[in-house]
Amino acid sequence: MSVNLNYNEAELMAVLMSREVRDGEVSACGALSQLPATGLLLAKELQAPNAELIILNTVFRPFHTSRQFHFLAQRGELGLFFASGVQVDRHGNYNLHQLGTDPERPEVRFPGGYGGGMIYYCARRTVVFRTEHTRRSLVERVDFISATGSSPANVLRLGNPSKLITPKASFRFDKDAACLRLDSIHPSYTLDEIRENTGFDPGVTGPVATTLAPTTEELRVLRSVVRPKMIETGTYAAWAERALGLRV
Amino acid sequence: MGVPYIPVVGLVGTDLLARRDDMVLAPDPFDGKTISVVARAMRPDVAVFHVDKADRHGNVSCGYPAEAVILAEASQHVIVTAEEIVDRLEEKHAIGTFVPSILVDSVVHAPFGSHPAGMTGRYGPDKVHMQQYVAASRDDAAFGEYLRTYVFDVESHADYVERFVPRELQRPTRVA
Numbered sequence: 001m002s003v004n005l006n007y008n009e010a011e012l013m014a015v016l017m018s019r020e021v022r023d024g025e026v027s028a029c030g031a032l033s034q035l036p037a038t039g040l041l042l043a044k045e046l047q048a049p050n051a052e053l054i055i056l057n058t059v060f061r062p063f064h065t066s067r068q069f070h071f072l073a074q075r076g077e078l079g080l081f082f083a084s085g086v087q088v089d090r091h092g093n094y095n096l097h098q099l100g101t102d103p104e105r106p107e108v109r110f111p112g113g114y115g116g117g118m119i120y121y122c123a124r125r126t127v128v129f130r131t132e133h134t135r136r137s138l139v140e141r142v143d144f145i146s147a148t149g150s151s152p153a154n155v156l157r158l159g160n161p162s163k164l165i166t167p168k169a170s171f172r173f174d175k176d177a178a179c180l181r182l183d184s185i186h187p188s189y190t191l192d193e194i195r196e197n198t199g200f201d202p203g204v205t206g207p208v209a210t211t212l213a214p215t216t217e218e219l220r221v222l223r224s225v226v227r228p229k230m231i232e233t234g235t236y237a238a239w240a241e242r243a244l245g246l247r248v
Numbered sequence: 249m250g251v252p253y254i255p256v257v258g259l260v261g262t263d264l265l266a267r268r269d270d271m272v273l274a275p276d277p278f279d280g281k282t283i284s285v286v287a288r289a290m291r292p293d294v295a296v297f298h299v300d301k302a303d304r305h306g307n308v309s310c311g312y313p314a315e316a317v318i319l320a321e322a323s324q325h326v327i328v329t330a331e332e333i334v335d336r337l338e339e340k341h342a343i344g345t346f347v348p349s350i351l352v353d354s355v356v357h358a359p360f361g362s363h364p365a366g367m368t369g370r371y372g373p374d375k376v377h378m379q380q381y382v383a384a385s386r387d388d389a390a391f392g393e394y395l396r397t398y399v400f401d402v403e404s405h406a407d408y409v410e411r412f413v414p415r416e417l418q419r420p421t422r423v424a
Binding site for chain 2: 064065066067074076093097103112114117118119120121122144145146147148150151152154155156157158
């Protein structure tokens, strides 16, 4: 299937993330988070001029120590957090620690630590993103649970997973069923392609909407305001220069 | 903080929690029902951290924002290694985090003490050495060899700097 799209994959994901940001809330992302950083800055130019942004390890952060960030999260002051993992499963668990069936002898190790598993409980909404939509990244059950999608009712929890965003589709977290359900399919993809590339049942019960493609206005602001801002402020500057803006 | 343990919102159900014996689940002592993680306080016997400047009394200017105060408070004995020892360091002249001398037991002059990592404002990381370290960490034999070369067979810190810190890192390139 060949469709001419006027945006690239990074732009699509950044725009979809920006739509999750609400005005007046504190929204944050961690280190090595180019796409959420772009989405946060875009939202600030569009629907959320009064959003407080925390983009760790950049100029867009209100404080310098992890202790301050930890207790901000513990107090329940985070409205939205963006997280990613090497694997995400049907129950909204994600894995940022290690791959392999024997936990004592992992095949590969990743930088996962403590933060993600803490913030998943604290931010009112967490949007999980994964830049690879395949059966090895979206799995029935993660090899290692770094952050837990759902928890028993008697466990203290301030917030929940909200969505999973990939280059092909968006999933919504169904809190009652404690699972992810396909929410919308991005332009140019089909439900068959999503099923083929997803390692768990996408939980489809009726027709699935097509994701609203990035609008002309979203792409204009992304390319002419956010991209230069990222380059000027050293916010993933080299990446922004390379990845944002469609080469024709 | 001085508290014996602290509740933490989060982590319940993770494999991380399953593999730690210093974090357990416990009910809220006030309502007797709501479950959360309780983490035991860490009280290290010794903390060692590297900073930009220290004076002979143990006042410390880290040179960058760091969690050094909480680390020093938690630890029984605190050793600071510093790029530079100065006569007298006051909080208002500190760069980044300031640690008052009351929390510090020993100060050691150790220029290039961050090597092979970098030191904010002084020198960058030694990328070639870092790659060697990563390669050596793949198995026990290679790592044993690494330790022999860079730790056990080194006579002194000055000997380490002389032999292993590349000359280009040693150029005085103080940047703001």
